[in-house]
Amino acid sequence: MQLQMKGISKNRTTLNATGMRATNQRALILDIIRKEQGHLDADEVYRQARKKLPLLSLSTVYRTLRLFKKLDLVEEIHFDEAHHHYEAKQATEHHHLFCLGCGKVVEFTYPLSHHVKRNIAEAEDFDIIEIEMRMTGFCPKCCQDRQ
Amino acid sequence: MQLQMKGISKNRTTLNATGMRATNQRALILDIIRKEQGHLDADEVYRQARKKLPLLSLSTVYRTLRLFKKLDLVEEIHFDEAHHHYEAKQATEHHHLFCLGCGKVVEFTYPLSHHVKRNIAEAEDFDIIEIEMRMTGFCPKCCQDRQ
């Protein structure tokens, strides 16, 4: 069986390039995460994916997300909530603003990496792989509502 | 029943000041988090606390940590692991380095807040409450081991 959807075949190529098997499930999940602007958690990926692959199991979603994370295809973000959120790995470094009022997530770029990586890594003799800056606060709308 | 331990009575004062009841459980948990340098998770707090209060229940630990977080007595940190870690609220802004090899956590200070808070908050019209920078990588020892 071959799925014929926009972007899917490109994803198959991506998957093949990593040496792992390009299954429909994996291609679809990668497609969903790449198309989606937001920051999906496992269950949201699952619900979206089942529209096209109704037999898909939640375990496969978890296994796939874990795999993608290891392969650096997706990034795991840690909000206040106990569970994880995922987004497609992007070229440009960006960070997250989390609104305590409405839960909205805003992405912003900030040239932190080069500067901090050099300074902190030297200071601490650490080999830095990743930087994640998470800011919480209130978005304009919620600022108003609180007054 | 009154516990007589170093620091506990001071914690009772802290607790009373917030308007909530100063129970032995709360005083002890606050004491443990304040004395501990590391970043304890709920279960670690529980195990330590039971040495002195053997009947303490894990639910109380969770309820207390949630309360302390709301009262701004502790800070919740998000590592890769799915569960939360807690540390006593500190005056100086600091961030965390997490070693992917051995799991060690290093704290470091970096004057990020003032600069970023101003710049990003303006850019995004957000009212920033908190900044958390989390870096992952390999500590000196694990760097060596990997070669």
Next chain:
DNA sequence: CTCAGTGCAAAAGCTTTGCATAATA
């Protein structure tokens, strides 16, 4: 054809909740 990947169901964490009891103010 072979082995990696999947679905299902069950288990394993972590965290929250309901309720009777105990302790604080």
Next chain:
DNA sequence: TATTATGCAAAGCTTTTGCACTGAG
């Protein structure tokens, strides 16, 4: 004494795992 907090047990969520079956290479 009037609430508030606790302990226990049970439930709720998110995530992982075992195993037989399916499908990609």
